[in-house]
Amino acid sequence: MHSEFVTAALNPDQPPVGIPDQSGRFNVYRNNIVVGLIDALATGFPAVQRIVGIPFFRAMAGAFVRIHLPKSPIMMEYGVEFPQFLRRFQPVAHLPYLPDVALIELMQRRAYHAADAQPVTMDQVINLHSLKIQLAPAVHVVRSEYPIVDIWRKNTGAPDQVIGRTAQNALISRPQFDPMVDPISSQQIDMIDPMAAGKPLGVLMAGDATDLPDLLRLLISRNAITGLSHDHI
Template sequence: MTGQDAFAAALLDPDRAPPGRLTGAGGAPAGRRFDVYRNNVVAGLIEALETGFPVVRALVGAAFFRAMAGEFVRAHPPRTPLLMLYGEALPGFLAGFPPVAHLGYLPDVARLELALRDSYHAADAAPVDPGALAALSPQALARARLRLAPAVRLVRSDWPIHGIWQAHHGGPRPPQGAQEVLVARPGFDPVPHLLPPGGYRGIAALRAGVPLGAALSDLQESNISALLQLLLQSRAISAITPEDAQ
């Protein structure tokens, strides 16, 4: 082991003795001074998770979150110095963490928070004019393809994750049942929107380049216009390609 192997291993393992030959003031053994580094590393990473997952934290409580995040940090240290994106592995970790096994929705709430954070840092894109779709005939609309903004994210869950997120932002008690969520960024702040039945598959198909009519064929007529309004108003469409340009 090199010196940094031993140093790094002891940083993340509180039961492992610090590497030898470290000294403090006047050449005395370093002792607890090594703990300053241990604390800096773990506390800083826990803080990054607290910033990234505020609703998960509220659901389990601040003290529990800190302890749980400490375990996560030691098992899954970041792979890049971009702490604003740290915690991609948290949903999987939560799904296999016995103390939260009774909170079945927790991993999916973490996935929603990841989607919001990814959206926040996604590339900018100018949206199409809100009247752009209205200018097309029904036939042309059905054959058009949409390009969605880079900040658009989709999350699907067997749990009411949108309702849970809303409840933590002043909304009512969440309903029961599965929910599909669109995350869009009309300005700089991403917003989660509850999708109508079939909305997730429809938007995923639009994003894959399927023409609008085919992409949204599973949706009821009234839901199609509501969904297109939502995409336009949340500035989630960055280009419309009519059929003749394809």
């Protein structure tokens, strides 16, 4: 019974077999499943929806839903494949930055539900060379070739945001409960991965590290550093 029901529910052209379709009432279930998932994507990706418009977004989300049904009952995790889907979805090929906007929204949602952690303050930052930095569970980055933070801001409640001409990377953090999105330089984004991997700052300072102090200040102001230790080798 379950298999036949699911097959018919996910394929509107296929009449339910062994399941009564009393005057089209089976469509209530078809509709509930697909519309519920489209609604979940609309909630999770508001800037993408704003950029493409609601009717287009809902049609596109419907195409995504048919390929990527949830595997987990935790709906806060639904849509992980959406940015990748947008990269290959031909009708939005003229909006090459759209997948990066979706990625910011996905990371923002992860940051929202990330574990709580106790931040450190600037005066605890000493002996930079041997210092190892622990980043908060909410910290995520998105690399982009587009002014992605400006585009994201303009489509999430700041319509007057001017969109610059240079590429931006995004740092996502959560000072308390609300995720923040800040632009960071390409030198800075290259420092985040080694930092997260537990490399002491001396390693990061081997090359050009002019942007490091600003990055540390930004991370601390966003409660994004939650532990400091020293490498004693």
